[in-house]
Amino acid sequence: xxxxxxxxxxxxxxxxxxxxxxxxxxxxxxxxxxxxxxxxxxxxxxxxxxxxxxxxxxxxxxxxxxxxxxxxxxxxxxxxxxxxxxxxxxxxxxxxxxxxxxxxxxxxxxxxxxxxxxxxxxxxxxxxxxxxxxxxxxxxxxxxxxxxxxxxxxxxxxxxxxxxxxxxxxxxxxxxxxxxxxxxxxxxxxxxxxxxxxxxxxxxxxxxxxxxxxxxxxxxxxxxxxxxxxxxxxxxxxxxxxxxxxxxxxxxxxxxxxxxxxxxxxxxxxxxxxxxxxxxxxxxxxxxxxxxxxxxxxxxxxxxxxxxxxxxxxxxxxxxxxxxxxxxxxxxxxxxxxxxxxxxxxxxxxxxxxxxxxxxxxxxxxxxxxxxxxxxxxxxxxxxxxxxxxxxxxxxxxxxxxxxxxxxxxxxxxxxxxxxxxxxxxxxxxxxxxxxxxxxxxxxxxxxxxxxxxxxxxxxxxxxxxxxxxxxxxxxxxxxxxxxxxxxxxxxxxxxxxxxxxxxxxxxxxxxxxxxxxxxxxxxxxxxxxxxxxxxxxxxxxxxxxxxxx
Numbered sequence: 001x002x003x004x005x006x007x008x009x010x011x012x013x014x015x016x017x018x019x020x021x022x023x024x025x026x027x028x029x030x031x032x033x034x035x036x037x038x039x040x041x042x043x044x045x046x047x048x049x050x051x052x053x054x055x056x057x058x059x060x061x062x063x064x065x066x067x068x069x070x071x072x073x074x075x076x077x078x079x080x081x082x083x084x085x086x087x088x089x090x091x092x093x094x095x096x097x098x099x100x101x102x103x104x105x106x107x108x109x110x111x112x113x114x115x116x117x118x119x120x121x122x123x124x125x126x127x128x129x130x131x132x133x134x135x136x137x138x139x140x141x142x143x144x145x146x147x148x149x150x151x152x153x154x155x156x157x158x159x160x161x162x163x164x165x166x167x168x169x170x171x172x173x174x175x176x177x178x179x180x181x182x183x184x185x186x187x188x189x190x191x192x193x194x195x196x197x198x199x200x201x202x203x204x205x206x207x208x209x210x211x212x213x214x215x216x217x218x219x220x221x222x223x224x225x226x227x228x229x230x231x232x233x234x235x236x237x238x239x240x241x242x243x244x245x246x247x248x249x250x251x252x253x254x255x256x257x258x259x260x261x262x263x264x265x266x267x268x269x270x271x272x273x274x275x276x277x278x279x280x281x282x283x284x285x286x287x288x289x290x291x292x293x294x295x296x297x298x299x300x301x302x303x304x305x306x307x308x309x310x311x312x313x314x315x316x317x318x319x320x321x322x323x324x325x326x327x328x329x330x331x332x333x334x335x336x337x338x339x340x341x342x343x344x345x346x347x348x349x350x351x352x353x354x355x356x357x358x359x360x361x362x363x364x365x366x367x368x369x370x371x372x373x374x375x376x377x378x379x380x381x382x383x384x385x386x387x388x389x390x391x392x393x394x395x396x397x398x399x400x401x402x403x404x405x406x407x408x409x410x411x412x413x414x415x416x417x418x419x420x421x422x423x424x425x426x427x428x429x430x431x432x433x434x435x436x437x438x439x440x441x442x443x444x445x446x447x448x449x450x451x452x453x454x455x456x457x458x459x460x461x462x463x464x465x466x467x468x469x470x471x472x473x474x475x476x477x478x479x480x481x482x483x484x485x486x487x488x489x490x491x492x493x494x495x496x497x498x499x500x501x502x503x504x505x506x507x508x509x510x511x512x513x514x515x516x517x518x519x520x521x522x523x524x525x526x527x528x529x530x531x532x533x534x535x536x537x538x539x540x541x542x543x544x545x546x547x548x549x550x
Contacts, residue, residue: 029125031058035055036054038054038056038063038065039052039054047079050067050079051067051069051079053068066104067102067104068080068102069082069090070082070098071095071099072096090102130197130199133163134194137199137201140192141190141191142189144214145161145188146186148160148182149181150165155170156168157173157185164199167201168187169202172190172207174206174237175236175237175238187204187210188204188213189202190203190207206234207234208232211272211275211277212232214267214268215229215264218267218268219259219264222256225247226248227257228245228246228247230244231243231337231338233334234275235333237273238329239330239333240278240333241278241333241334242280243281243289243293243337244279254280257279278333280295287302290313290334290342293334293337293338294313294315294323294334297322297323297330298315298316298319310340310342310343311341312350314347316347317346317348320344320346331344358377361380362379364376365380365384365390368387368415369387369412382401390412391420392413393413395410398412427447427451434456435460436459437462439462440465443465443524444517444520444521445513445520445521453507453510462528465525466526466528472506473507473521474513474517475506506518
């Protein structure tokens with residue numbers, strides 16, 4: 001093909017077949033690339049202004065070359081247009097508006113033309129090859145793949161996957177694992193992206209799913225779906241936890257994953273460079289699962305706070321360091337595994353906390369309800385923590401407390417409601433002092449305390465509130481990660497220093513509003529926008545038109 005356009009037919013087809021087979025792409029793409037290359041070479045000979053086409057028959061190798069021209073009454077572009085007189089010489093029945101074919105003789109390709117044709121073909125083939133690679137890998141995210149390490153660049157490992165390359169970024173590698181070019185490596189395909197230079201295949205050896213897939217390869221019961229890994233958490237290269245459950249009561253999920261003499265789990269441990277793996281029975285009961293997740297520590301008591309997604313775990317004094325783990329590793333992994341923030345405390349600390357809360361609540365009832373210490377303590381002992389609970393609980397439930405009767409219960413509820421009214425009035429005064437519009441007080445789900453919080457955040461008008469997104473209004477504050485204390489205080493202080501709140505929550509995040517309630521508040525605040533639009537609608541336009549006529 002490099003010598004002339006009328007090159008040997010068999011040679012053209014042989015080249016097309018060879019390239020298609022070598023690059024594993026459709027032969028039609030190679031033929032199309034050849035046609036495009038021939039067209040480009042022909043234009044350089046006949047003039048780039050011409051609309052020249054080439055057609056290579058994929059069966060016979062016959063090559064046709066022609067110029068396409070339009071029939072017009074008056075010629076403006078002599079390269080692409082002809083008049084009726086000129087058209088009649090090419091096609092007897094030609095008429096204005098037709099596009100006709102002007103056959104061209106084959107041309108010899110010079111050295112420069114041949115090189116240009118090769119570049120066109122190679123580029124077309126490269127594009128097709130990249131697209132084939134992307135299509136091959138785009139649906140394989142979540143699979144384990146084996147490749148050969150090609151190189152290590154700036155800490156990132158480039159892996160040869162056969163007809164494509166993948167990359168294990170530095171943060172997706174197992175710490176302290178040596179990557180040597182030429183070694184075989186297994187990794188999880190996490191993401192495949194289309195890129196101008198070819199598909200970008202991102203691999204990981206640190207992802208929890210990599211460990212889960214390795215277990216599926218080693219444990220037939222997992223592969224068959226009899227045993228399921230419900231949750232997994234990893235500190236890559238150090239320690240991991242997985243929660244497993246069996247669909248067959250006769251099969252022990254933990255034993256099946258461990259294998260005979262630990263053979264199955266050891267195969268995974270070796271692949272993960274000695275990472276210690278705790279296999280834990282999963283449970284639908286959160287408290288039970290938390291107790292299991294904190295193994296090997298023994299747990300005395302678990303207290304759930306479902307509203308905040310937090311769990312308080314009480315352990316014996318001698319189990320504290322075991323429950324927390326080295327640098328907080330055990331409790332951190334347990335927290336990731338269960339999806340809850342876990343606070344570890346000793347029996348003594350739990351007792352001190354309960355005593356403090358009891359005293360604070362008793363003092364609050366004593367002051368707000370104007371009752372003696374004994375009565376306030378009795379309310380707290382019965383589980384009452386807020387004035388709202390006393391004010392709006394069923395009267396019979398309040399009267400059923402030992403030593404109470406209906407009259408006392410009614411009096412307590414009356415005083416609780418009065419106390420709530422006093423608090424509301426105080427908040428209202430503070431809210432008005434902050435300059436928060438009364439219109440905000442008419443919105444659903446908002447009370448005066450919330451309005452004070454909004455005012456302190458600079459949200460004082462309907463427009464201020466309407467400009468917020470729902471998350472900006474109600475999202476709960478996220479907690480900063482636990483910080484490791486200096487070496488001198490490692491141990492007991494690690495459990496008592498609570499994480500500090502990051503200021504990333506919604507303005508009303510502390511009030512526990514639901515997303516649905518947040519949406520209702522925002523939409524109610526925006527309602528006046530639509531009222532303004534209605535006022536400028538057809539009716540107002542008619543009034544404006546009438547005024548102009550006057």
